[in-house]
Amino acid sequence: MKKIFSKEFWQERDVELFIGQQLRWGVITSSIIALIGGIIYLIKNGGNTPSYTEFTGAPEYVRHLPGILRGIKQFDGMAIIQLGVVVLLATPITRIAFSVLAFAMEKDTLYVVITLIVLGVITFSIFSGFGG
Numbered sequence: 001m002k003k004i005f006s007k008e009f010w011q012e013r014d015v016e017l018f019i020g021q022q023l024r025w026g027v028i029t030s031s032i033i034a035l036i037g038g039i040i041y042l043i044k045n046g047g048n049t050p051s052y053t054e055f056t057g058a059p060e061y062v063r064h065l066p067g068i069l070r071g072i073k074q075f076d077g078m079a080i081i082q083l084g085v086v087v088l089l090a091t092p093i094t095r096i097a098f099s100v101l102a103f104a105m106e107k108d109t110l111y112v113v114i115t116l117i118v119l120g121v122i123t124f125s126i127f128s129g130f131g132g
């Protein structure tokens with residue numbers, strides 16, 4: 001197997017296969033995490049009768065990463081499900097980051113700049129709180 005940071009690895013079709021595997025494993029990992037969280041949630045809350053008269057959104061603690069991490073330490077099913085969603089959202093972002101590395105190794109400056117702009121816009125959108 002070629003070293004991941006070698007020039008030969010990033011100049012061949014192997015990079016496409018690597019990115020494809022990364023996307024596949026990200027989806028599989030997030031699905032397993034969400035499934036485990038769902039099972040834990042049903043074990044702890046399966047007997048409760050939901051109220052269909054009013055809509056209650058997700059609790060505040062699962063809307064932010066620190067709260068999700070605290071909930072995971074307490075084996076909170078809802079927090080574990082949210083972690084699965086976070087992993088699913090992070091999967092294509094890591095794909096973009098790997099693409100920046102691949103284009104940089106190929107010395108393709110135009111695509112490095114374009115991909116960095118895309119990565120910057122996504123990062124800004126996630127962490128700024130702006131958006132719809």
